[in-house]
Amino acid sequence: MTLSNATAATPVAPVYPDKAPVIVAGLTLLLGALAIGEAIDARQAGLFLIGSLLGLALYHGSFGFTGGWRRFVVERRGRAIRAQMLMIAAATVAFIPLLALGSVNGQPLAGALAPVGVSVLVGAAMFGIGMQLGGGCGSGTLFTVGGGSARMLVTLIFFIAGAVLGSAHLPWWLTQPSLPEISLGRTFGATFGVIVTLAGLAAVSVVTILIERRAHGGLETLKPAPRRGLARMLHGPWPLVGAGLALAALNVATLLIAGHPWSVTFGFGLWGAKAIQAMGVPVETWAFWTWPGPARALGSSVLADVTSVMNFGIILGAALAAALAGKFAPKVKVPFASFLAAALGGVLMGYGARLAFGCNIGALFSGIASGSLHGWLWFAAAFAGSIGGVAIRPLFGLDGFRKK
Secondary structure (H helix, E strand, O other): OOOOHHHHOOOOOOOOOOHHHHHHHHHHHHHHHHHHHHHOOHHHHHHHHHHHHHHHHHHHOOOOHHHHHHHHHHHOOOHHHHHHHHHHHHHHHHHHHHHHHOEEOOEEOOOOOOOEEHHHHHHHHHHHHHHHHHOOOHHHHHHHHHOOEHHHHHHHHHHHHHHHHHHHHHHHHOOOOEEOOOEHHHHHOHHHHHHHHHHHHHHHHHHHHHHHHHHHOOOOOOOOOOOOHHHHHHHOOOOHHHHHHHHHHHHHHHHHHHOOOOOOHHHHHHHHHHHHHHOOOOHHHOOHHHOHHHHHHHOOOHHHOHHHHHHHHHHHHHHHHHHHOOOOOOEOOOOHHHHHHHHHHHHHHHHHHHHOOOOHHHHHHHHHHOOEHHHHHHHHHHHHHHHHHHHHHHHHOOOOOOOO
16 A cells, blocks of 8 residues: 555554563463474474464454454445455465475375365354354454453353364264365366466455445545554554465465464364363264374374464464554453353354364365365355344344444
């Protein structure tokens, strides 16, 4: 964005970082990386640090899907959705060709591919409703918890509960009508798979532009940033586009190091399963937890699970970002109606994500970027569910279609 001379002369807003939280979050990240490297290996420690950078970018960019979707539904402003489409497009250009190679430097690569069926349709719609009630998506829940939100901690706890319940019921849902995994990269080849995916993402962006212009006569004008350069990098806020591109680059790094794209919600289900297993519930006998991947994760340290260590990194990275921005201020008061919405939203998101093979990260972002058709079905169903979620938010004292 080009700034006028008058805008460029605007004084830079001072930032007063929260020193104690900065020190605590920074030391915890450092010690956490060292501990994970010692307990597991350097690769796992690197993924933990990538998670922290994801948390930093998510917080400084306020890059959540929930608010952006609600703003488009209520106000017909699509800037956030266009930034999301650009983020996915940037990852797609790297993902599909890399996945076509099959491996890089001896590291096998697997995309976020999943069947296209009833479980995705129902699960994604549930997730869409839940994200509007809970106040955050998969990644949004993590970075707002890191920023000190007690309400989002409620959402996270019930998100974990819903994910465990979803793991108990998933085998039944998989018996419902479904098509197999459909990869655009395999179907059309890497080049045309990228082109088809980019065309779809561009079409979504164009639709948001047309709707926004029809509603407002033009696109939203951005306000000048309160600070620039290194100060903006450290203290935020980051531009949505910049944050989105950073997230895309970090997702590519995750694919290359972990061998699979960024995901969030499997870790939630694993934490919950381990917790109730410790209470005597025989989770290891449930069908889902006897499958090779889940069984291996359940029987190993949580630090050996890629999704878990990256989630821990996201929370700590967001906490560091909030402290650097001088905004780390935990809020413990949660009105009862808001608590109910957070709890219900968390359960719906956890259950829905398990049925739909991921959340806005694992299914939408990583799924579409991998060329998986299920990612597009997830997007459509979750957006429809999100509209329903916005409509029922006022039942819990939250803003809905009526603007504040």
